Amino acid sequence: MNCMFCRIILGEAPAKVYYQDDDVIVFFDRAPLTPIHLLVCPKTHYNNFMDAPQEVHQMLVRTVKRVITELGEKAKDFRIMINNGPRSGQTVFHLHYHIMAGK
DSSP, X not given: OOOHHHHHHTTSSOOOEEEEOSSXXXXXOSSOSSSEXXXXXXXXXXXXXXXXXXXXXXXXXXXXXXXXXXXXXXXSSEEEEOOOSGGGTOXXXXXXXXXXXXO
């Protein structure tokens, strides 16, 4: 399988996992841009934002909010980012939301 995030989901590639359930996985970015830089991915493969149905985005946003709430004061100020397509900066073509926080 060529998708690095699918390999992480299957346990075939290493990642520092913050949270996971049957549908979603949250793990730390390997090249963080901020002190807290997490990736929130559906376990089902979708290439990008536009490929996923609305229900998947709703699930991911609920997970983002849960993680930010758990992080508390460390993530009081945060940024949520989605890159869609190579010209936007997407380099792994598996839908994922970035959570970035900290100084």
